[in-house]
Amino acid sequence: MATPTEVRTVTDVARQARAAGRRLAAVDTRTKDAALHAIADALQARAPEILEANRRDLDNGRESGLSSALMDRLALDDARLAKIADAVRDVIALRDPVGETIEGYRLPNGLDVARQRIPLGVVAVVYEARPNVTIDAAALAIKSGNAIVLRGSSSALHSNAVLAQVAAEAAESAGLPEHSIQIVGGGGREELAELATQDRYIDLIVPRGGEGLKAALKGVATVPVIFAAAGVGHVYVDASADLDQAVEIAQNSKVQRPSACNAAETLLVHRDAAAAFLPRIARRLADDQVELRADEAARPLVEGQGTPVVAATEQDWDTEHLALILGVRVVDDVHAAIDHIETHGSGHSDAIVARDAGAIRAFERGVGSAAVYVNASTRFTDGGEFGMGAEIGISTQKLHARGPIGLRELTTYRYLVRGDGHVRS
Amino acid sequence: MATPTEVRTVTDVARQARAAGRRLAAVDTRTKDAALHAIADALQARAPEILEANRRDLDNGRESGLSSALMDRLALDDARLAKIADAVRDVIALRDPVGETIEGYRLPNGLDVARQRIPLGVVAVVYEARPNVTIDAAALAIKSGNAIVLRGSSSALHSNAVLAQVAAEAAESAGLPEHSIQIVGGGGREELAELATQDRYIDLIVPRGGEGLKAALKGVATVPVIFAAAGVGHVYVDASADLDQAVEIAQNSKVQRPSACNAAETLLVHRDAAAAFLPRIARRLADDQVELRADEAARPLVEGQGTPVVAATEQDWDTEHLALILGVRVVDDVHAAIDHIETHGSGHSDAIVARDAGAIRAFERGVGSAAVYVNASTRFTDGGEFGMGAEIGISTQKLHARGPIGLRELTTYRYLVRGDGHVRS
DSSP states (O other), X not given: OOOTTXXXXXXXXXXXXXXXXXXXXXXXXXXXXXXXXHHHHHHHHTXXXXXXXXXXXXXXXXXXXXXXXXXXXXXXXXXXHHHHHHXXXXXXXXXXXXXXXXXXXXXXXXXXXXXXXXXXXXXXXXXXXXXXXXHHHHHHHHHTTOEEEXXXXXXXXXXXXXXXXXXXXXXXXXTOOTTSEEEEXXXXXXXXXXXXXXXXXXXXXXXXXXXXXXXXXXXXXXSOBOOOOOOOEEEEEOTTOOHHHXXXXXXXXXXXXXXXXXXXXXXXXXXXXXXXXXXXXXXXXXXXXXXXXXXXXXXXXHTTSXXXXXXXXXXXXXXXXXXXXXXXXXXXXXXHHHHHHHHHOOSSEEEEEOSOHHHHHHHHHHOOOSEEEEEEOGGGOSTTTTTSOOOXXXXXXXSSOOEEOOTGGGEEEEEEEEEEEEOOO | OOOTTSOOOHHHHXXXXXXXXXXXXXXXXXXXXXXXXXXXXXXXXXXXXXXXXXXXXXXXHHHTTOOHHHHHHXXXXXXXXXHHHHHHHHHHHSOOOXXXXXXEEEOTTSXXXXXXXXXXXEEEEEEOSOTHHHHHHHHHHHHTTOEEEEEOOGGGHHHHHHHHHHXXXXXXXXXXXXXXXXXXXSSHHHHHHHHHTOTTTOOEEEEESOHHHHHHHHHHOOSOBOOOOOOOEEEEEOTTOOHHHHHHHHHHHHHSOTTSTTSEEEEEEEHHHHHHHHHHHHHHHHTTTOEEEEOTTTHHHHTTSSSXXXXXXXXXXXXXXXXXXXXXXXXXXXXXHHHHHHHHOOSSEEEXXXXXXXXXXXXXXXXXXXXXXXXXXXXXXXXXXXXXXXXXXXXXXXXXXXXXXXXXXXXXXXXXXXXXXXXXX
């Protein structure tokens, strides 16, 4: 444990994580699951000291004027601890990806080639505010055979340190290598830079936080980083759409959890569907008082339906509102919708509502987002919903992993080639 | 075409590549294959102007005192052009990875989820010396639906520029989008830095060159880079090895092409096999006068067998000799061999020669290299040998792609989710 009072450097932590990762790669699933059980149990058995540390963070937050939203995200209680422990137990139920043969074949010369999943080695997770990430990330790393280096925000310093310590001790007591779970923190941006340049020891950094955190990493990281772009998602309603479905899908994509990255930010409507559809969706969104930022063609059709309407600006099309605000734009056809999405979207989650096979095919081919929906809400982009179990984030970048980052995405592969004296001629 | 006389910036080139990549993603295989045919034909039809440009590079090389090895790598003639064209035709025969459904399943709520391969978008390849890379890389990019930005070395400036122009014109004439194949060059390290920071437009950089090139990229790149580490490969001969096989595998791994990254650099021998094996392998390597850099335990057993022997230094274990030099070390057992490989190896290609199932299992579990061999030569790590067709390089990093980078490794995936009015509750 690298609490702020110790003298180990980030490099020391990373080096020890590398050694732990090497040993973890060979640990069988039963032992890893036993460690996860031990972690879940310890979270509840050691609740008093965890909540005590959390109180110190809350006191500090109150003094430093943390917003009530951040205070709420920071706060732990017995119920939340039980939920965190349950999430760890959910990971036990997931299949261990390590050792999976992704493909296997025999070469003409008789060599047997197997492409096999192995752990990445060492994963670092850099996160803000919520202390539950400490445990969620550790559980996914352990199950996928990776050592983890955690770095939370300074506002949750004490909570995260105790949570990581509880998890590390439980894991070790269950037979995992020392230093499988470590935490750093309290060292500011220099520490982040030191962590992000440990490419000798750390294989991947997953940031969970705002744009400031990502920008700070982007400038300095030599360790590969999986960036999750903001989610500027779209629902396109084609002329051929079933309008009942379109109303429900658009409403759900916007309203069901507007703070989520898979919530829709812009509604695109085919010119020929606008007159029939737009007044209906405006009425449907009135219950939640969703502010519509509509273009000129849409405005007259959504005004006066009980929900606020303002004129859209160019900037609205590029903005992740994360709030009950929805851009509305009338487009000429599916191709114009695709162009809008490719120009303004973030490659996260985009949906078409249509009955016409041609329009659907064009959308499927033309939109390259991490998740493309046909007649379904954008809100399904989620490791749990996709049947992958827990996730550590959602990637919108193209390399390595796209969409939810679950256990599988925390692995790499190697070629195992078996022969019987084969040489190359 | 961005030849040095034009005024387009690297950013312009990258932006146009992005637009081309978007359109290329939707181009069907037949059209892409027609473009590859056109490129192969044009290379031969336009041989005179290509060879004329090559002569200018060779003249410049002669004046600037380029080594004869580099001059040879630089030189083109009709036979080499025919070989480059044949390599393009080989790519036509490969299966198009775009559109492959990697996995597909139905969720409990009835949503159909398909994980589908799509192109990365824009790939940049930065390479040194050999002009054939211009065409090899362009062919792989086109087939996998990616636009490509090429940047060769200044020593091959004219050859690369004409090759890229011939390929670009042939591709366009066959129906590919404008700017699918572009080249930059002549702008020094600032240009490389500009290219490496086009993360808005370029999805991946693949460097093919020496450590200097990689270091230059590492410092500045914001675009993801697939780095290929030096190949410090090992052959471990266990006490249980069939020594006839061990001799042939060790000889082949070192000698068959010593300049290749999958050639072995170090021979590790179990203490109990050393007396029987080491004199034999030394005699076998005498034909090629392989210099053995042996540790103390090995030295008396390899001396006097007709091949030069010197004392190994610590540095030898970490060095990619790319020459007829082989480190030789006696180890206590398979675990000591694994430790040596994990400490000194580069994660490229490592082999065990053994009959004992326990030793083989330990080696398979303990060595995490991109390619791990059992009773086979390390020389098989190659896209062609692995049945993947052509390759653009060999990755030793863990993210995205490991081992040969072929067509599949130039793609990403997206989730396509089809429903019928599904909303999240």
